Amino acid sequence: MAKELTSRETDYAKWYNDLVIKADLAENSGVRGCMVIKPYGYSIWEKIQAELDRKFKETGHVNAYFPLFIPKSYLSKEAAHVEGFAKECAVVTHYRLKNSPDKKGVVVDEEAKLEEELIVRPTSETIIWDTYKNWIQSYRDLPLLINQWANVVRWEMRTRLFLRTAEFLWQEGHTAHATREEAIAEAEQMLNVYADFVENFMAIPVIKGVKSPNERFAGAEETYCIEAMMQDGKALQAGTSHFLGQNFAKAFDVKFANREGREEYVWATSWGVSTRLIGALIMTHSDDNGLVLPPKLAPIQVVIVPIYRGKEDFENVDVVARGIFENLKKAGITVKYDDRDTHKPGWKFNEYELKGVPIRIAIGPKDVENNQVEIARRDTLQKFTVSQIGLTDYIKILLEEIQQNIFEKARKFRDSMITRADTWDEFVQILETKGGFISAHWDGTPETEEKIKELTKATIRCIPLDAQPEEGKCILTGKPSSKRVFFARAY
């Protein structure tokens, strides 16, 4: 037992950390708070990128790239925005090093001080709006629908692999529109794109909603979000889409001439998801044996393990295994044939289980003799034998079934973790014993939300878009409320 995982029950946080490292997704680096994403983990990110990128383009967006560095003055142009990010910015102050006096290394050359310091982007609204100013003159230039894939830096005090790192990878969409309505429609559209992707590709059920003013993006008029529920009962924000109003247009003086020839400020949105999604993926599906990956994102969908005694056995098994491998590959399935002689089958079984490969096919002499193979499902841990005839179609269907099954399992769990609370005692008790989302009334004031956070560490995760009007009393203050919101402790 070389790679024993801490169980989820023993220590959920340690289970998560162990899993990220042992499944070879990522590791800590020599730089505080920054991770190395290893090939297996990066491969998942590439699949996320590929599908999202396709969806962005399908909805009319194009990719571009803006600089990593932002002049300090840009950041301060939008008051709420700078307030939100100032405390976590990395700043470049010099542009040259020199040999240290003792010749043992290098030191900053104090003579090479930048006239204007540069901020390493925590997000790109400012540099992008400074650029858009020159791109937009007329209503004919709108809408402007641009996305960029990039890294950003937010100097976090406490970091965790994928969930919160000082540097992370993400995409940020930045759009400009002629009307308020169109911008809001864009923000909502992209929220739906995210929800569709996260549910259908990542098999993570989400709740669509809007943020309370406290949790809103710095500089936004409205922040839409998708919220997911992790196995330990904590919520995780999986994606956000912001309606920015005219805040950035005014800050960066981005105006256009409308059809009547009158000048107007443009309306903006921005939206993003990050490598944090990989953290959500892990904490939604995985178990004490390791990762469980949805087939649509798994770097390896099917692994074939040959079993044999001696050379003759191997040759018989190898012919069959190789045939199956070629057939699956032709059918567009990502399949790996692990014919390494350096590890025993049992070792491989454990390894691929740890790495979350959805389907394992084992082929031994008995199977060759009976024209069958042994199939093992990662999601249910079931094993059974099936005929080699029609195997490719069988696998295709099974992959879809697994995708569906893990989503359903996650959805049932998520639904079971939504609890209504009508009194403060109930609210606190649910939070302490069960966790999850608590559906409760709130009087709508930032002060009350702040107070609840102080008392319980729970925040309003979102005001669900599908919330039904319902008269009630605020869980804390007893003041009137017209609908329920979702509280939870969150990542």
Added chain:
RNA sequence: CGGGAUGUAGCGCAGUUGGUAGCGCACCUGGUUUGGGACCAGGGGGUCCCAGGUUCGAGUCCUGGUAUCCCGACCA
């Protein structure tokens, strides 16, 4: 940024009173093995976090630094 802990082989750790730096896993070689993390035999691998100090002698004692982890504060 406050409180606590820990830095010894790639990883996980032991190291007594200051006296030749060890164990497990991993790695390399050979052989036997192969349907749930094989076994035997042999082998390689060290700036004991860094810098000073005490001492005949420091992984061990003292001083300073530094890094990482945990708890808190902070965090769209």
